Amino acid sequence: MDVMVTEELAGELPAEAVEEAKGRAATLLLAFRHGNQLAFDHALDRxxxxxxxxxxxxxxxxxxxEAVRKAYAPEVGDRVLRALARRAPRDTGAVHIDEEGVDAARLIEAVAAGEVAEVRGLVATTPDTTFLLGGLLQGVAMxxxxxPEGELAEITAELRRRHGVVPAGVPEARAGV
Structure with missing residues (x-):
């Protein structure tokens, strides 16, 4: 059954277009899931x-x-979809955001103290991680x-090494030397 749906979709669009569209759809879904209104609006505008x-x-x-099919029996899935349709907001162009449930200061303190469980708990219980990340970045910027002098350059160099990013203006690193 799954293959037939995929084949029908692939028949409507070239395979490459299907993959590109899946990427665009995933970008929209991620932005919506995490309440990132700016990313959602940007993806929608594109x-x-x-x-x-x-x-x-x-x-x-x-x-x-597919998500409903995998999560519910057919007769239950239809009821779930009908309930979603009834509850759909009139204006569907906005992503729900929640700034109130964010405590970036507590997150920074937990990271500094090495309290892994508390960090995980804070992230898991924060309804909108976009604002939590924004608060963390603001704290780092402060x-x-x-x-100390030179420490920032060492930190960024270490991050680049860990993540395989070649620093700008380093030709020997690009050449693999």
């Missing part, structure tokens, strides 16, 4: 510019149908001037 609304709507519908 879709409107490219006039691929129908393509992405088809893929989002397919993803939602701490940067307090670093």
């Amino acid at each position: 879709l409107f510019e490219e006039r691929v609304e129908r393509e992405v709507t088809t893929l989002l519908t397919w993803i939602a149908a 701490m940067l001037p307090l670093l």
